[in-house]
Amino acid sequence: MSLTSETSDTSEPRPAEESWHAPPSPPADRSTWASLRPLVLRLHFYAGVFVAPFLFVAAVTGLLYAGSFQAEKIVYAHELNVPVGKSELPIADQVAAARKAHPEGDVSAVRPSPEAGATTRVMLSGVAGVDADHTLAVFVNPYNGEVRGALEQYGSTGALPLRTWIDELHRDLHLGQVGRLYSEFAASWMWVIAGGGLVLWFARRRSRRAIRGATGRRRTLSLHGSVGVWAALGLFFLSATGLTWSTYAGANITDLRAALGQTTPTVSATVNPGSEHAGHDMAGMEGMEGMEGMDKGGAGAEKGGGDVGLNAVLKAARAEGLSNPVEIVPPADSSSAYVVQQIQRSWPEKQDAVAVDPASGKVTDEVRFADHPVLAKLSRWGIDLHTGNLFGLVNQIALAALALAVVLLIVWGYRMWWQRGRGSAFGRPVPRGAWQHVPPYVVVPLMVVIALLGYFVPLLGIPLAAFMLCDIALGEIAYRRGKRTYAPTT
Numbered sequence: 001m002s003l004t005s006e007t008s009d010t011s012e013p014r015p016a017e018e019s020w021h022a023p024p025s026p027p028a029d030r031s032t033w034a035s036l037r038p039l040v041l042r043l044h045f046y047a048g049v050f051v052a053p054f055l056f057v058a059a060v061t062g063l064l065y066a067g068s069f070q071a072e073k074i075v076y077a078h079e080l081n082v083p084v085g086k087s088e089l090p091i092a093d094q095v096a097a098a099r100k101a102h103p104e105g106d107v108s109a110v111r112p113s114p115e116a117g118a119t120t121r122v123m124l125s126g127v128a129g130v131d132a133d134h135t136l137a138v139f140v141n142p143y144n145g146e147v148r149g150a151l152e153q154y155g156s157t158g159a160l161p162l163r164t165w166i167d168e169l170h171r172d173l174h175l176g177q178v179g180r181l182y183s184e185f186a187a188s189w190m191w192v193i194a195g196g197g198l199v200l201w202f203a204r205r206r207s208r209r210a211i212r213g214a215t216g217r218r219r220t221l222s223l224h225g226s227v228g229v230w231a232a233l234g235l236f237f238l239s240a241t242g243l244t245w246s247t248y249a250g251a252n253i254t255d256l257r258a259a260l261g262q263t264t265p266t267v268s269a270t271v272n273p274g275s276e277h278a279g280h281d282m283a284g285m286e287g288m289e290g291m292e293g294m295d296k297g298g299a300g301a302e303k304g305g306g307d308v309g310l311n312a313v314l315k316a317a318r319a320e321g322l323s324n325p326v327e328i329v330p331p332a333d334s335s336s337a338y339v340v341q342q343i344q345r346s347w348p349e350k351q352d353a354v355a356v357d358p359a360s361g362k363v364t365d366e367v368r369f370a371d372h373p374v375l376a377k378l379s380r381w382g383i384d385l386h387t388g389n390l391f392g393l394v395n396q397i398a399l400a401a402l403a404l405a406v407v408l409l410i411v412w413g414y415r416m417w418w419q420r421g422r423g424s425a426f427g428r429p430v431p432r433g434a435w436q437h438v439p440p441y442v443v444v445p446l447m448v449v450i451a452l453l454g455y456f457v458p459l460l461g462i463p464l465a466a467f468m469l470c471d472i473a474l475g476e477i478a479y480r481r482g483k484r485t486y487a488p489t490t
Contacts, residue, residue, distance in 0.1 A: 059406035061170035085143025097145035098122035114325035187242035188460035262375035345389035
């Protein structure tokens with residue numbers, strides 16, 4: 001990935017005449033790459049200069065997020081951990097203890113203690129002062145029912161306030177839906193900048209040049225290129241996975257998966273298929289919104305027609321092979337079932353789910369992660385790898401290293417831009433008009449690709465098309481003024 005164009009192997013800037021005037025006309029037998037290279041350089045330069053600030057913010061906030069998992073364990077150690085006891089209380093008794101301490105709101109989900117020494121989480125929705133998209137997590141000692149505290153929680157990974165704040169900073173800069181455009185813009189362009197730099201680097205065979213002994217701009221370029229080559233694969237991955245849950249490109253990806261029959265299957269929580277609630281499933285429960293929750297008297301309280309209670313529901317799920325960690329979502333209404341789903345995002349993934357009839361305690365439906373379509377699995381793995389969950393600490397360290405690499409690449413890129421200039425002036429990009437030397441059989445398909453990108457990845461395609469049109473228009477104006485198309489741009 002590079003923020004500047006490179007047209008010479010020397011460390012010193014070329015004579016001013018070479019930078020300001022048109023290069024000689026290319027020979028008729030010029031290769032396609034030779035014709036494309038100036039255009040790639042110019043696009044790469046401008047994309048780096050104008051997109052780099054967005055990438056820099058995304059990298060810095062991503063670096064913070066990578067460290068937030070371990071920080072969360074330290075900051076909230078009291079709520080998350082307890083001394084290991086001899087035996088755990090029934091899950092219904094743990095929920096009753098949480099409701100006694102926090103009778104406000106409704107129980108929207110329960111996460112039994114996933115391992116020895118870990119607390120049980122009882123999530124409450126509709127609590128005053130808690131964001132509508134969040135829940136209040138009450139932490140209960142599973143051995144004696146002691147309530148260890150309550151914290152606001154967000155998302156399916158159970159992010160607590162510290163990680164939630166950093167996550168929202170990375171995702172939308174705490175600006176809501178408008179702020180999400182920044183992260184989508186960065187993700188849309190990251191692979192383009194990385195790919196352009198990678199192609200230019202290998203085309204010039206710079207990966208074989210030693211850094212030792214180089215000085216000035218050439219040394220900066222060597223450092224930039226070497227790190228960029230090693231980081232390129234990770235940047236492609238972050239770009240692709242980041243787009244999967246973006247606003248516009250993410251919606252197109254979801255529609256494409258639906259058209260291909262590759263959506264994530266969901267377990268049906270409808271007890272009576274003929275009822276008006278037949279559409280109720282896990283997809284609608286993930287946000288924990290619109291649910292009536294459990295009776296405030298505690299899990300296992302009688303509901304219309306009788307309720308076998310949480311203990312029997314968890315036992316039924318265990319019988320179906322759902323090991324820890326799991327989350328239990330109570331029925332939304334009298335026509336709905338309990339849903340128990342595994343929530344392990346680390347390798348190996350545990351994402352099996354079952355629905356349990358509250359009246360009989362029998363499993364009415366099940367979905368196994370092994371049966372998910374290929375794209376559904378890849379999407380799940382990709383998102384969990386992007387967010388640092390799939391391989392735990394190793395995953396988080398790798399993400400932190402990649403984020404740091406992006407920061408260094410951007411700093412080196414701007415430094416090369418400065419070093420290419422004259423005195424106090426910033427360096428100039430490749431002269432305008434490079435597109436004129438690209439053969440028609442390349443230009444036409446390129447325009448088609450830009451049009452498709454504008455539709456599927458609008459925050460890439462639209463700015464790219466605007467750049468091409470402006471470049472052509474400015475070049476034509478310069479030509480009509482007798483300056484050709486290679487007049488200086490800065």
